[in-house]
């Protein structure tokens with residue numbers, strides 16, 4: 185095992201929390217993610233459905249969680265893949281029943297072949313089927329995920345049953361991070377810091393962006409992360425103004441800035457970090473002005489991550505602060521704002537995304553812009569400015585734990601101009 189996993193107490197407790205919110209004479213059904221075909225006989229590296237992981241900690245494909253909530257019998261089942269000797273030779277071991285039980289804390293572990301029979305039996309008594317809606321695969325065919333396909337099939341077979349989504353309940357649970365989850369997240373953050381230090385030391389003019397990507401990947405893997413929590417952005421010069429630039433294949437020019445958005449995944453939990461550095465180790469005067477404008481807003485914004493606030497409130501405040509900075513930077517005047525009639529505020533031309541999103545098992549984790557912050561929630565803080573005509577893009581991003589005193593998990597990452605220049609030279 186690459187990483188240290190969370191104890192089964194966490195998963196047992198998650199199931200208990202969920203069950204307490206549900207009606208009796210019901211069944212909860214949750215199916216693992218698909219294995220995604222790549223090409224030929226190859227598949228993409230497997231990544232578990234985050235909700236299934238949250239409820240049982242199993243990272244294996246072809247797993248099904250079934251919770252029976254009957255008046256006289258509450259019973260938890262986990263169905264796992266059963267492999268033969270030939271498969272074992274090619275692909276190695278899969279979890280046995282004891283291991284699956286140890287990881288998840290579920291007592292009844294069955295082979296996947298037993299699922300249909302067990303389902304029929306549960307359906308004799310169940311009135312309500314609880315399921316989780318997962319987003320469709322984004323493709324031109326809009327294919328449903330395995331979870332949706334299986335639930336739809338069961339819905340067809342049992343049209344008389346009541347089907348109820350439990351997304352809101354799961355979201356509520358996933359939003360608040362437990363101590364054990366924070367250990368995983370802090371490890372992901374720490375590995376991300378190591379990659380940041382490496383690239384601060386080794387980045388030089390005329391390297392290719394993917395050489396920096398390789399430094400990040402190297403530090404992630406050698407420190408026990410599964411890899412990147414999302415496709416990293418290594419964007420030099422004006423490429424920084426393409427928000428989801430992931431080509432990372434241009435030459436990094438002397439005198440340009442480099443915008444990086446990267447984060448390790450550890451034990452399925454994400455870190456999410458953005459930094460902006462001068463490729464040659466020294467900011468120009470104009471770059472300093474722009475960088476310090478964003479840094480100033482970044483430092484002020486951190487205090488907004490307190491209970492009672494929400495993402496909409498943060499976006500509104502940070503938008504106003506960035507607008508003041510843009511006037512100081514000479515991008516437009518107060519008069520321009522007063523005369524502006526467009527649908528979007530003027531500042532959105534230079535800062536077109538939000539400041540915060542939730543972070544957890546998914547880098548853009550569950551929760552909405554109106555979710556009221558509570559202690560223990562984790563969000564990004566990422567003000568930015570993109571001035572395409574000057575080839576300047578600056579984003580500074582950290583991960584903040586909500587509290588009366590918000591905690592910046594990346595407070596020891598070099599962030600001021602002096603710290604960055606010192607680390608690079």
Ligand SMILES: [Mn+2]
Pocket residue numbers: 456457541564566581
């Ligand atoms: Mn982010």
